[in-house]
Amino acid sequence: MSVINCSCCNGPAEPHKIVNCCVCNKPYKIDCVNISSGEARKIHSKSGLTWTCKNCAQLGNDINSLKKIIIALQNDINELKSKMLAPDATNSQAHLLDVEKIVQEVADREKRKFNIVVFGLKEDKDLKTNNDQLNADK
Incomplete structure (x- = not known):
């Protein structure tokens, strides 16, 4: 035997x-x-x-848990994709606002790219508005 x-x-x-x-x-x-x-x-x-055996049973439980997590993640991804592709008015308005902010930022940077900062120079206190200060600086 x-x-x-x-x-x-x-x-x-x-x-x-x-x-x-x-x-x-x-x-x-x-x-x-x-x-x-x-x-x-x-x-x-x-x-x-x-x-x-105990090791294979635990491995099987771990695999089942991972499968559930993967399925949940796939569902989340599909939901996000559908939200991105859906013609949602609030989503598209938010996107347009973001684009407008970016365009404004680029325009502001373009205006300021040749600016010089002078430290210790006193400002004229008689100038009342921001435009008056800008004209004086020019």
Whole structure:
């Protein structure tokens, strides 16, 4: 009779006292994984009953959790895409305001690109408006 070493304790056991994980196919002594002799007989009888080791079961749970996260992310991406492509009035107005701000900023920078800043120069207090100050500076 052949002897198989357990993947848990590395101890030898006879084949009828061993169950194989249905995922990784590693052998485990039924005593190490708390399986009764009756349950082991059902697993060996090809009745469709299988057993999964703790590592593979945890890996399966992790994979299922990741699948749920991926599905949720795909739904979020699709929702964002539909919002971006939808002709929403508020969205397009906000986009136009952003474009207007950018154009205004570029125009302001173009006007100021040759400005010189002089520190310590006193301002004329008689000038009342911003336009008066601009004209005096020119």
